[in-house]
Amino acid sequence: MVDIVSNIRLLRQGIPSSVKIVAVSKTKPVEDILAAYEAGQRIFGENRVQELISKREILPGDIEWHLIGHLQTNKVKQLIPHIGMIHSADSQKLLEVIDMESGKASRTTDCLLQFHIAREETKSGLTIDEAIGILSSPAFARLKAVRICGVMGMATYSGDNELIRSEFRNLRKYFIQLKERFFPDNSSFREISMGMSGDYRIAIEEGATIIRIGSLIFGERGKD
Numbered sequence: 552m553v554d555i556v557s558n559i560r561l562l563r564q565g566i567p568s569s570v571k572i573v574a575v576s577k578t579k580p581v582e583d584i585l586a587a588y589e590a591g592q593r594i595f596g597e598n599r600v601q602e603l604i605s606k607r608e609i610l611p612g613d614i615e616w617h618l619i620g621h622l623q624t625n626k627v628k629q630l631i632p633h634i635g636m637i638h639s640a641d642s643q644k645l646l647e648v649i650d651m652e653s654g655k656a657s658r659t660t661d662c663l664l665q666f667h668i669a670r671e672e673t674k675s676g677l678t679i680d681e682a683i684g685i686l687s688s689p690a691f692a693r694l695k696a697v698r699i700c701g702v703m704g705m706a707t708y709s710g711d712n713e714l715i716r717s718e719f720r721n722l723r724k725y726f727i728q729l730k731e732r733f734f735p736d737n738s739s740f741r742e743i744s745m746g747m748s749g750d751y752r753i754a755i756e757e758g759a760t761i762i763r764i765g766s767l768i769f770g771e772r773g774k775d
């Protein structure tokens with residue numbers, strides 16, 4: 552039996568209180584999420600829009616739901632009323648759709664820019680040049696209902712801690728570069744979402760403000 556409550560307590564004890572934990576509950580049943588909720592956890596992460604919405608509808612209303620997986624533009628409209636933060640904003644087009652749907656819903660949506668920092672080709676995300684291109688564009692300047700709150704990235708799945716460390720370090724470098732150039736006086740731009748069950752300690756050493764933890768809280772998943 553996985554002891555979700557003590558997993559969360561242990562995790563919290565081992566990290567600075569300023570670091571936010573997103574409990575990644577993808578594929579896990581609502582009973583598991585409730586157990587974590589009762590241990591005080593309030594931010595949960597899902598990678599599929601439909602799963603996030605179905606869970607949100609039956610779980611306590613003060614849970615903040617984060618989307619951490621790839622988001623298709625045709626899913627944005629249904630997602631917007633339910634979402635606390637989108638970690639996976641990775642194109643100008645997607646930002647425009649999020650902006651449009653948020654505007655229609657009279658709200659502002661918090662987003663992180665997802666970067667490609669890993670060796671694997673399959674991990675999606677922007678390059679720093681693409682991000683600079685987006686943030687400098689007139690189209691970006693017109694967005695009104697999107698709030699860019701920082702950056703997100705996933706390190707290579709690897710046992711090589713120095714490789715992982717250098718990838719996290721790059722992400723923090725991008726964060727600082729963008730902060731100085733585009734958000735110098737904007738206190739909303741402050742989050743670095745990096746680190747999962749296998750590498751969150753390194754991520755925190757390299758400046759993570761948000762870690763995304765699944766299996767260490769809920770136990771191993773089957774195939775996602």
Ligand SMILES: *Cc1c(COP(=O)(O)O)cnc(C)c1O
Pocket residue numbers: 575577598619620705746747748749763764765766767
């Ligand atoms: C699944 C997932 C996580 C959590 O992974 P664990 O190794 O189980 O902690 C974190 N971030 C993203 C983007 C994920 O898809």
